[in-house]
Amino acid sequence: MVKSVYRILIPVITALTVIIVLLFLNKSLLRVDRVIESYKEGYDYKEIIITYPSDGTLFPPDIAPPIFRWKDKSEESDTWLINIRFRYGDSLNFISKQQKWKPTAKQWQQIKSRTMAEPA
Numbered sequence: 001m002v003k004s005v006y007r008i009l010i011p012v013i014t015a016l017t018v019i020i021v022l023l024f025l026n027k028s029l030l031r032v033d034r035v036i037e038s039y040k041e042g043y044d045y046k047e048i049i050i051t052y053p054s055d056g057t058l059f060p061p062d063i064a065p066p067i068f069r070w071k072d073k074s075e076e077s078d079t080w081l082i083n084i085r086f087r088y089g090d091s092l093n094f095i096s097k098q099q100k101w102k103p104t105a106k107q108w109q110q111i112k113s114r115t116m117a118e119p120a
Contacts, residue, residue: 052068092110
C-alpha cells in the first residue's frame with residue numbers, strides 16, 4: 001500500500017515542481033518582453049541620469065558586483081529594463097523594480113567575461 005502511494009505521489013510532486021518552475025521562468029521572461037513592448041518610439045520620455053557608475057568607469061576584474069544606480073525623472077515608471085550592449089550587437093537584459101540594480105554573481109561573471117577586452 002505504501003509503495004503504491006509513493007508511485008503516485010512522486011510523479012505528481014515532480015510534475016507540480018516542473019510546472020511551478022516553468023511558470024516562474026515564463027513570468028520572468030514575460031516581464032522583459034512586457035517592458036520592451038511598452039517602449040514607444042518617438043515618445044517624450046523623461047530623462048534618466050545614471051548616478052553610478054560614471055560613464056567610462058573601469059572595474060577591476062576581482063571586484064564584487066557593484067550596485068548600478070540611476071534617477072528617473074518620470075513619476076510613471078515602476079519597472080526598468082537594464083540593457084547591456086556589447087560590441088558585436090548582442091546584449092543582456094535585466095529587470096529592476098527599483099532605481100538601482102545589483103547583478104548576481106553569475107550575471108556579473110557574464111558581464112565581466114564579455115568585457116575584458118571590449119567595453120559594453
